[in-house]
Amino acid sequence: MAERRSGLARGLTNYGDMDFSLYLRRANAASMGYGRSTLDRPVVGIADTTSGYNNCHRHVPELVEATSRGVLAAGGLPMVFPTISLGESFLSPTSMMFRNLMSMDTEEMLGAQPMDAAVLIGGCDKTLPAQLMGAANADIPVISLIVGSQLTGHSEGERLGACTDCRRFWARYRAGEIDREGIARIEERLVTTAGTCAVMGTASTMACLVETLGMALPGTAAIPAVHADRLRAAEASGERAVALASGELVPRRIITRDAVENALRVLLAIGGSTNAILHLTAIAGRLGIAVPLEWLNELSDTTPVLINLKPTGEHYMEDLFRAGGLGPVLRELRPLLNLACENVAGQTLEERLAAEPGWVDRDVVRPFADPVQPVGGLVALFGSLAPGGAILKRSAADPALFETEARAVVFSSLEDLSARIDDPDLDVGANDILVLQNAGPASASAMPEAGYLPIPRRLAAAGVTDMVRISDARMSGTAYGTIVLHVTPDAASGGPLGLVRTGDRIALSVAQRRLDLLVAPEILERRRADAAPSRPAPARGYRKLYHDSILQADTGCDFTFLRHPSPG
Ligand code: FES
Numbered sequence: 001m002a003e004r005r006s007g008l009a010r011g012l013t014n015y016g017d018m019d020f021s022l023y024l025r026r027a028n029a030a031s032m033g034y035g036r037s038t039l040d041r042p043v044v045g046i047a048d049t050t051s052g053y054n055n056c057h058r059h060v061p062e063l064v065e066a067t068s069r070g071v072l073a074a075g076g077l078p079m080v081f082p083t084i085s086l087g088e089s090f091l092s093p094t095s096m097m098f099r100n101l102m103s104m105d106t107e108e109m110l111g112a113q114p115m116d117a118a119v120l121i122g123g124c125d126k127t128l129p130a131q132l133m134g135a136a137n138a139d140i141p142v143i144s145l146i147v148g149s150q151l152t153g154h155s156e157g158e159r160l161g162a163c164t165d166c167r168r169f170w171a172r173y174r175a176g177e178i179d180r181e182g183i184a185r186i187e188e189r190l191v192t193t194a195g196t197c198a199v200m201g202t203a204s205t206m207a208c209l210v211e212t213l214g215m216a217l218p219g220t221a222a223i224p225a226v227h228a229d230r231l232r233a234a235e236a237s238g239e240r241a242v243a244l245a246s247g248e249l250v251p252r253r254i255i256t257r258d259a260v261e262n263a264l265r266v267l268l269a270i271g272g273s274t275n276a277i278l279h280l281t282a283i284a285g286r287l288g289i290a291v292p293l294e295w296l297n298e299l300s301d302t303t304p305v306l307i308n309l310k311p312t313g314e315h316y317m318e319d320l321f322r323a324g325g326l327g328p329v330l331r332e333l334r335p336l337l338n339l340a341c342e343n344v345a346g347q348t349l350e351e352r353l354a355a356e357p358g359w360v361d362r363d364v365v366r367p368f369a370d371p372v373q374p375v376g377g378l379v380a381l382f383g384s385l386a387p388g389g390a391i392l393k394r395s396a397a398d399p400a401l402f403e404t405e406a407r408a409v410v411f412s413s414l415e416d417l418s419a420r421i422d423d424p425d426l427d428v429g430a431n432d433i434l435v436l437q438n439a440g441p442a443s444a445s446a447m448p449e450a451g452y453l454p455i456p457r458r459l460a461a462a463g464v465t466d467m468v469r470i471s472d473a474r475m476s477g478t479a480y481g482t483i484v485l486h487v488t489p490d491a492a493s494g495g496p497l498g499l500v501r502t503g504d505r506i507a508l509s510v511a512q513r514r515l516d517l518l519v520a521p522e523i524l525e526r527r528r529a530d531a532a533p534s535r536p537a538p539a540r541g542y543r544k545l546y547h548d549s550i551l552q553a554d555t556g557c558d559f560t561f562l563r564h565p566s567p568g
Contacts, residue, residue, distance in 0.1 A: 006042060006116055006245075006246050007039075007040065007041065007042055007043050007077070007114065007116060008022070008025055008026060008029060008039055008043060008077075008114050009022050009025075009114065010043075010114040010115065010116070011111070011112065011113070011114055012025065012114075013025065025114075026039055034077070038077055039077070041075060041076050041077040042075070042076045042077065042116040042117070042242055042245040042246065043076065043077045043079050043114055043115045043116050043245075044071045044076045044077070044078050044079070044115060044116065044117050044118065044119060044238065044241045044242055044245065045079050045080075045081055045109075045110065045113060045115035045117075045118040045119070046064055046067050046068065046071075046078055046079065046080045046081070046118070046119050046121065046238075047081060047082075047083050047106060047109070047118065047119070047120040047121055047122075047131065048060060048061075048064050048080050048081065048082050048083070048121060049082075049083060049084075049085035049121055049122055049127055050064075050082075050085065051085035051087060053085070053087045053090040053091075054085045054086070054087030054090070054124055055087060055191065055194070056087065056088070056123055056124035056147060056150075056194070056195060056196045056197075056203070056225075057085060057087070057121075057123065057124060057127075057147055057194075058194040059147070059194035059195070059225055059226065060121055060147060062231065062234075063121050063145060063147065063230070063231070063234045064080055064121065064234075066231040066232075066234035066235045066238070067119050067121070067145060067234045067235065067237055067238040068080065068238060069235055069238065070234065070235035070236060070237060070238025070239040070240075070241075070242075071119075071238035071239070071241060071242055072238075073235075073238075073239060074238065074239040074241075074242035074243065075242060076116075076117075076238075076241070076242035076245065078238065079113070079114075079115060081109060081113060083102065083105045083106050083109060083131075084098065084101060084102040084105045084130075085102075085124075085127065086098055086099065086102055086124060086125070086126045086127050086130065087124055088124050088125045088126070093444070093445045093446050093448055094445065094446050094447065094448035094449065095125060095126045096126065096441075096446055096447050096448065096449075096474065096557065097446035097447075097546060098126070099126040099129060099130045099133075099279075099282075099557075100130070100133070100546070100550075100557075100558060100559050100562065101542060102126065102127065102130035102131070102134070103129075103130040103131070103133035103134040103562070104134065104562070105134070106120065106130060106131050106133075106134030106135060107133075107134035107135070107137070107138070108134075110134065110135060110138045110140065110142070111138065111139075115140060116140060116141075116245035116246045117140050117141040117142070117143070117241040117242070117244050117245040117246070117247075118135070118138070118140060118141075118142045118143070118241065119142075119143050119144075119145050119234075119237050119238060119241050120132075120135060120142060120143070120144050120145065121145045121147060121234075122144065122145075122146070122147065123146055123147030123148065123195070123196045123203055123207065123225075124147070124196055124203055125196075125201075125202045125203050125206070125275070125477075126279075128144060128146065128203070128206040128207065128210055128279075129206055129279030129280075129282065129283060131144065132144065132210065132213075132215060132251070132255070132283045133282055133283050133286050133558070133562070135215075135251050136251050136252060136255060136283060136286035136287050137251075137252065137286060137287070138250060138251055139250060140245075140246070140250060141241065141244035141245065141247055141249050141250055141251075141344070142215070142250070142251050142344075143215070143216065143217065143237045143240060143241050143244070143344045144210045144215045144216040145216070145220075145233065145234055145237045146207045146210060146211075146216055146220055146221060146223075146233075147194075147195060147196060147225055147230075148195045148196070148207075148223050148224050148225035148226075148227070148230045149195045149196050149197065149198055149203070149204055149207075149222070149224055149225060149316075149317035149318065150162060150191060150192070150193045150194070150195040150196065150197065150198045150224070150225060150317075151192065151193045151195070151198065151224055151225075151226060151318055152192075152198050152316050152318065153189045153190060153191070153192035154189065155185060155186055155189040159316075160186070160189055160190050161190075161197070161198030161199050161310065161316045161317075162190050162191045162197045162198055162199070162201075162478070163190070163197050163199070163201065163476060163478040164199045164201075164310040164311040164478045164479070164480070165190060165310075166190050166478070167452070167476075167478065167479055167480075169183060169186045169190075170183070171454075171455070171460065171465070174454065174455075174457055174460050175457075175460040175461050175463075176461055193224075193225060193226050194225045194226055195224060195225025195226065196225070197477075197478055198316045198317055198318065199309060199310040199311055199316055199317065199477075199478050200270055200271060200272060200273070200307070200309040200310065200311065200312070200317065200320075200477065201273055201311070201476060201477035201478035202273040202275040202276060202279075202476065202477035202478075203477070204221075204222075204309075204317050204477075205267065205270065205272035205273040205275070205276040205477055206273075206276055206279060207221040207222070208221045208222070208266055208267075208270055208272065208326050208329075209263045209266060209267060209272070209276055209279075209280060211326050212259075212262050212263045212266045212326070212330070213254065213255055213259050213260070213262070213263050213283075214254045214255075214259055214341055214342055214343030214344060214349070215251065215254060215255070215343075215344060216237075216344065217233060217236055217237055217240060217343075217344060217345055218327070218343060218345055218347070218352050218356075219233075219325055219326070219327060219356075220233040220237075221325060221326045222317055222320045222321040222325040222326055223321055223325070224317070224318050224321055227321070240344065240345065244344065244346075249342070249344065249346065252287055253342065254341070254342055254343065254344065255283065255284070255287055255289075256289075256341065257284075257289050258338035258340070258341050259338070259341045260280065260283075260284045260289050260291065261295075261299070261338060262337050262338055262341060262349070263280055264280065264291070264295065264296060264299050265299055265303050265333055265336055265337060266326070266329060266330070266333065267280065267377075267378065268296075268299060268300050268303040268305070268376030268377055268378060269303050269304065269305060269306045269307070269329055269332075269333055269376070269377075270305075270306070270307050270309070270329060270377070271305045271307065271309070271311075271312035271313070271372070271373075271377035271393075271395040271396065272377060272378070272477070273393075273476075273477025273478075274378060274391045274393050274474065274475055274477065274485050274486070275449075275474055275475075275476075275477055276477070277291075277293075277296060277378060277391060277486075278474070278486070278553060278556050278557055279556065280556070281554075281555060281556030282555075282556030282557065282558045282563075283556075284556075285555060285556050285558055285563045285564060286558070286562065286563065286564055287564060288564035288565075288566055289564075291556070292554075293380035293382075293389040293391075293554060294380070296378060296379075296380050297379060297380050297513060299376065300375060300376030300377075300378060300379050300380075301375055301376070302336070302375075302376075303333070303336065303375070303376040304368060304371030304372070304373060304374050304375065304376070305371055305372045305373035305375075305376065305377050305395050306329055306332050306333070306365055306366050306367075306368065306371050306372060307320060307329060307364060307365050307366070307372065308363065308364055308365075308366065308372050309364070310478070311396050311477075311478055311479060311480040312372070312373075312377060312393075312395040312396045312480070313372060315363075315364050319361075319364050320364055320365070322361065322364075323360055323361035323363075323364035323365050324359055324360045324361065324365065327353070327356045328360035328365040329365055330349070330352075330353060331353055331356070331358070331360075332365065332366075332367060332368045333368070334353060335368075337349060339353070372395075373395055375394075376395075377393055377394065377395035377396070378391060378392070378393055378394070378395075379391070379392050379394050379510060379513065380392075380513065381484065381508070381510070381513050381514060381515040382513060382514065382515065383507075383514040383515040383516040383517075384496060384516045384517050385470070385487065385496055385497060385500070385506065385515045385516055385517040386484075386487045386488060386495075386496075386497075386515045387488070387489070387495075387496070388488030388489055388495075388552060388553075388554045389486070389488050389553075389554050390470075390484050390485065390486055390487045390488065390515055391484070391485050391486045391553075392482070392483070392484050392485070392510065393475070393480075393483065393485075394510060396479070396480035396481065396483075397466075397480075397481060397482040397483065398466045398481070398482050401466065401467075401468050401482040401508075402482075402508070402509070402510035402511065403508070403509055403510065403511060404433065404468050404507070404508045405505060405506070405507040405508075405518070406431050406432055406433045406468065406505070406506065407429075407431075407432050407433065407502075407503060407504070407505060407506075408432070408433050408435045408470075408500050408501070408502060408503065408504045408505070408506050409426075409427070409428045409432045409433070409434055409435065409502050410435045410437065410500050410501055410502045410504075411434070411435065411436050411437065411453075412437050412438060413437065413438045413439070413443075413445075414436070414438075414439055414445055414448070414450055417436055417450070417453065421453070421454055421456050421457070422454075422456060422457040422458075424457075424458055426456055426458070427502075428456050428458075428459065429459075430459055430462075430464045430467065431467075432467065433467070433468040433469070433470060433506050433508070434453045434467055434468070434469045434470070435469075435470050435471065435497070435500050435506070436450065436451070436453055436469070436470070436471035436472075436473060437471070437472070437491040437497055437498050437500070438472075438490075438491045438492050438498065439451070439471055439472055439473035439490075439491075440471075440472030440473065440486075440487070440488075440489075440490020440491060440492055440493070440495075440497075440552075440553070441472075441490060441550050441551070441552060441553060441557045442489075442490050442492040442493040442547075442550060442552070443472070443490065443491070443492040444492075444535060445473075446546065446550075447472070447473055447474050447490075447553075447557065448473055448474065449473065449474050449475055449476045449479075450471065450473040450474075451469065451471045451473040451474055451475040451479075451483050451484075451485040452469070452475045452476065452479040452481060452483060453469040453471065453483075455467060466481050466482050467481075467482065468482045468483075468484070468506075468508055469481065469482065469483045469484065470483075470484040470487060470497075470506065470508075470515070471483075471484070471485060471487065471497075472485075472486065472487045472488070472490035472491055472492075472495065472497055472553075473485060473486075474486065484508065484515060486553035486554075487515075488552045488553045488554045489552055490552065490553070492534065493552065494528075496517055496524065498531070499517075499519075499524045499527045499528060499531075500517060500519075501527070504517060504518070504519050505517075505518040505519075506518065545559075546559075549561060549562075551563065
């Protein structure tokens with residue numbers, strides 16, 4: 001029996017006799033009821049991310065079934081396999097800590113199990129980036145099947161969608177405008193269907209970027225989770241995976257520097273999540289493509305915000321779907337995009353755009369000449385407080401606060417923040433800058449979405465709705481406000497953010513792209529010398545691996561040993 005290099009014969013288990021290995025594998029596969037001719041088909045692995053801890057993926061079993069149907073119809077053998085699933089609000093201390101773990105799981109299972117192509121089903125915040133990080137170096141074709149976004153709900157005539165409205169109502173509750181019963185009623189109406197958050201949060205942003213990169217079938221990013229088109233997209237992804245099986249269109253041929261630049265353009269044009277810059281940097285970093293924040297600034301100045309979606313605008317993801325999906329955004333950006341990039345459908349971007357119908361709802365996707373905002377949604381800041389950079393989502397911030405010099409009010413940790421932020425005696429005014437330390441990637445809290453510091457209750461009750469807030473944490477893509485994030489290096493790794501004290505002056509200038517701590521260097525050195533020793537490192541397990549290997553935000557918070565050895 002000669003060794004075969006495709007289908008079930010790929011990557012045989014080593015018993016010292018390869019013919020025996022194949023015979024044994026086929027015997028075990030036959031025990032699942034497959035006939036001999038079925039076992040000879042090309043194999044398409046389907047990564048199943050169903051989990052009782054992931055509400056956004058509750059319909060994934062249906063998507064697995066539709067994908068399998070597509071694979072079978074096209075003459076392939078679907079083999080469904082589980083991977084880690086990351087449900088955003090069910091993980092402690094934060095899903096971000098486990099993104100790299102999921103990427104390792106995906107990478108290893110794609111390589112260790114016999115398959116000629118794969119469909120990866122993902123959606124909730126960290127799952128799509130984890131899957132692409134894992135797939136970046138796969139030697140087989142891979143298609144991302146996006147789970148799709150939730151439909152909106154309603155309460156007392158008001159339209160609601162997770163999770164921008166979650167935050168809006170919580171802010172009203174904190175300000176005393178809504179009572180306990182009122183917020184309990186809202187709790188049941190914010191998330192009413194399967195799928196990912198209903199606004200342009202991280203999940204929707206990543207869906208748009210994955211389609212832009214060319215890793216998902218064209219037109220699939222914005223289909224709602226519960227729409228029949230989502231099932232058709234699954235079936236088509238399965239069929240297409242069979243066509244690609246054992247071919248040359250592997251992820252590293254699709255995710256090129258030009259494709260990453262296209263994704264950055266789209267990120268800016270959709271007013272996308274700050275998290276996406278981390279994820280895109282990490283995906284690109286696996287392939288040796290550097291994404292310096294200066295690149296983001298260059299593109300940001302020449303890329304308008306084109307879509308009118310929450311949290312920066314008015315509409316929801318289902319409205320983007322009705323407006324024509326991502327296609328109209330790409331068509332508006334056409335002169336700025338690299339049109340030779342390929343996608344998993346086997347088209348160039350130019351061919352894709354030429355084949356699309358031209359309809360668009362201009363209330364949702366604005367023309368390039370009349371954008372929602374004339375410049376991109378994200379901007380990187382540098383300065384003495386952030387030598388390695390920081391991010392501000394200017395499209396979701398208050399322009400009146402863009403040029404600010406003010407007093408810092410510092411919280412040394414998340415615990416300190418929750419203990420004091422609502423203290424009626426807290427010495428804080430509406431014009432102060434709130435600073436949170438030790439919430440970055442190297443901290444024990446592993447960079448949670450805590451950068452959306454609450455407005456102190458006393459100020460919220462007095463009508464203050466926004467303040468400059470600075471941290472080394474992340475922010476949910478569904479949040480809004482004048483919030484500076486990802487300050488690098490972070491406080492836990494010795495960055496200047498950890499040396500700020502209440503009463504220091506900080507200068508923010510969005511026009512100058514600056515973030516400076518106005519304290520003399522010798523004072524900072526004295527503070528550094530007096531600093532308390534850092535907490536002991538975890539002794540074992542994944543948390544030790546995380547602690548020993550985590551990189552900073554400017555490299556996408558990947559692990560040292562997973563990133564390409566020479567990015568850039
Ligand atoms: Fe899953 Fe928001 S909680 S995408």
